[in-house]
Amino acid sequence: MISDGYASTLKRLITFTQAKFISLADVVGYDVSYVNKWSNGTKLPSSRYVERINEEMGHYFAELIAKQGKKEKFFKTFPISETAEDLGFEISQYLCAAYRSTLHQDHSSKGKENQPSIQVITGHHDTADFLSDILQKSLQNLDGDGELLILGDFCSLYDAGFWKYFDDIHLTASNLTLRVGLNMDKLEKNPQYIGHLYATLDRFLDFDFVFYDICDIENSNIILLKGVFAVQYAMSTPPRFNMCTYIFDESMVWDIYEKFSFTGTEKKALNFTVSSLGMDDLGYRTAFYATNRFFFFLTNGFEFLLPHEVFDSIIQKVSPEQAFAVQRLCVTWEEILDVSKIDFIIPATSLMRYLEDGYIYLTDVEYNLSAQERREHIKSVLQAMSNNDHITMATLLPALGDDIYKGKNLSFYSNYKTGFLKKNKQRVHNNADTFYLIVNDRLHSLILNFFQNMKELPSYQQYTCEELTNKYEVYKPLIERTLSLNE
Structure with a gap:
């Protein structure tokens, strides 16, 4: 559990201004579930974007306070000077200070517990067994819908036996979207991979596969379950997993997701799933x-x-x-x-x-x-x-x-x-x-x-x-x- 310094500060501001979560989510450009997690202490905003997020929330809270005529009460309730010329800026700085405090407390706690947030696995068999185990456990125990980024080529992963790791995963209460790279040149030169692609889609009807041209994600070699873990892997020739770095620090996982997620306009999907x-x-x-x-x-x-x-x-x-x-x-x-x-x-x-x-x-x-x-x-x-x-x-x-x-x-x-x-x-x-x-x-x-x-x-x-x-x-x-x- 992330220290609640940032969470309690944000929650106090939301409660004081009676801000709606959905409106706050629109302001910062995130899903409402993110804002909920920030305020209940289960997640922190990405360190790369936290200043922008805090700035936008600060100005939004300042607008609500002004509209509601609560400035005088606000200065009595929160440790911000009445002489502040830009209330939005002061609130954003207040949030940033709470964020830094939470990070310090969190890292101190982890240091005392001596629990690393990164694990390295080497060797073909150990790496393959580890990937199979982490996928089985994480996907089978999904809490709500999931998104799995697979920033590698479907064909090479098939040759390495990767898709067999999903065989015993059964989803009934949740949905999973898999975003996967596809080497079009390899598909054209070796049509049997189309057969493997079709067979994989047919075998996993409970999953939604979305494919992207491998040119957009080449050499990333990342497997990331949104909000849960990230794995960067290395493969030998012929394709076999021989090493992987497992990252399970929540803030790091979100940072990686925001950097590599398929949200950029340059990453156009080759297919879409529809009901x-x-x-x-x-x-x-x-x-x-x-x-x-x-x-x-x-x-x-x-x-x-x-x-x-x-x-x-x-x-x-x-x-x-x-x-x-x-x-x-x-x-x-x-x-x-x-x-x-x-x-x-x-x-x-x-x-x-x-x-x-x-x-x-x-x-x-x-x-x-x-x-x-x-x-x-x-x-x-x-x-x-x-x-x-x-x-x-x-x-x-x-x-x-x-x-x-x-x-x-x-x-x-x-x-x-x-x-x-x-x-x-x-x-x-x-x-x-x-x-x-x-x-x-x-x-x-x-x-x-x-x-x-x-x-x-x-x-x-x-x-x-x-x-x-x-x-x-x-x-x-x-x-x-x-x-x-x-x-």
């Missing part, structure tokens, strides 16, 4: 379908080419706002269905799961088709393919050693200009966002090429309308037995 793609007329989804060429890799059922009866059933069960979005999507598909070139790829295991449970995630609506609706859906798909020769349908069959498509809960949608990834909401255990919106053209192109290259795999099977119809007739008894289990 919805837009329910309004001008939403992203409407713009996405304003073209005539599409590619879909589907793992969460098959929400396309649905019969009208299914749309009607969905509309009856959702809110008016959702019903309008579903109806608009139905009309949109009717307009593009006969004229668009559409490639569908669906893993065979995902297709079987859809036949078993009928689950789809249409726009922002989860829905389970009845057994009869699934029968009608099959007919609707075959009819659409009969009407449009430019619709291709393909599956990826299970194959030994072929693991690049085994992630079954993350779909990819592209109109060849932009694209997004969509999670299976049934497999998300917290309030993590559902969509990864890809806003970097190069990254979108690399991901699209990766999925299109699946057509070269031995497990890839593409069907014409006639071939698919024949397949349906062959497997119809099995399909009927599967559907009958839900009736």
